[in-house]
Amino acid sequence: MSHLDDEAVASLSVGDDQDATAAMHAAECVECANRVEHMRTLADRIGALGRSSGMLTPPDRVWEQIANELGDELLAGSDAESPATPLVIDLPIAGGDDSTDQATASADATEEFITDLSARRDAQAESRGEPGAEGAHVSHRRYTPWLIGIAAGVVGVVVGGGIVAGILDNSDPTGSIIAEAALTDLATEANAGTARVETLDDGREVLVVDTDTDFEDVSDGYLEVWLIDPNIEGMVSLGHLTQANEEFVIPNGYSVAAFPIVDISVEPLDGVPTHSGDSVTRGVLES
């Protein structure tokens, strides 16, 4: 069988071994046994902390002293090396002044999508999980730390180079490919193909995925293709990937400028519509 998931590791670490298959796997697999042990150590440390949190708040004067010491240094724009707030708008952006408005628009659009998606998540949580229902936690799966890392990376690039504006400011002479991403296998960091966004004659946008992902490895789930925003707040599933070369229509209204991360995840067959957090391949769309 494949390695234990986090839930199974957590269960075993607190002595809950009702899942005999998982317990047997942990008895034979050194890696999973170590993960269980690691979590058990964590549980022991929690126990050793005792009841009081012991967190202390510094007196207000500490912040006042910091503000005093830094003085004008704290003001945005007082240091030529650091771009002022708001972030996206004041950045040097390729394409001239008019793209500034586009970048702003895209930031607004991102915010709108975040709101929409979180509302949808909340509604989903309500409909799936009556208080106390076992199913409730699964609809709340979060994303693994690499997602946080890549999000920061993406925004870093946006901040540095104005990709947002670049994608919107489509000046590709062929007129069909508007953005492209090199895909990376997250496990090996190896090249895993490409993804590109094309505009069809009828105006629809499609994401064309051309990947080297090994489908043999995905025996107990399926591959799902996502576009994700740089904050990892909003994401849209484009469908599931069944072959090395596949085309997905991007829902009308979703701009790849606002959702520049192409992500392919392994989704378990559990009927949960949210991202599993188990991403295998990713790339960032650039114009």
Add this chain to the structure above:
Amino acid sequence: MVSQPPNDGPSDERPDAFSTDDAGIAFAAGAEGSLERIYRDASALVYTLAVRALGDTHEAEDVTQQTFVSAWRARDTFDPSRGEVRGWVVGIARRRIADALDKRRRENRKVDAVRSVVEDSASLDAELDQVLLSYELETLGDPRRTIMALAFVDGQTHEQISEQLEMPLGTVKSHIRRSLITLRNRWEVSDVAS
């Protein structure tokens, strides 16, 4: 502790995880107000670390001040793609605390300074890890924080917790599993950052 509403379904852990990330990006870019935002988020953590390590609130206030002043001046060296800003700030605090201990040691002119440096840095790390874990437990929020304390500090069984909080057994177990996973992920992030 037991007066909280029963049957509170598992809540999403760390709703602020991504906004912290945002804060780091704004901070790295030197956005106005970004240091204050990070101070609000991390000052209690830094101050508690300093008080615990130095045993003196005045020195701890100085260390907290120095930490955030240094952080702001060194923001160019913070890379948001490599981790969260909170972990980075804690790294600075660790060095400031070590500096304060060094200074104290030099003033005391201890003969066995070399040996005590080693001992102190190991015990300092253990102390800091403990504060970090307390902090992460706090941020789990209720009911998870309460459930984790009942399970691991008081050593109650899942069944006892279920009865006491009038919460289905499956929900209690699920909270415990999810909390452990969250804490482990946070712990690993802290380890990387330090």
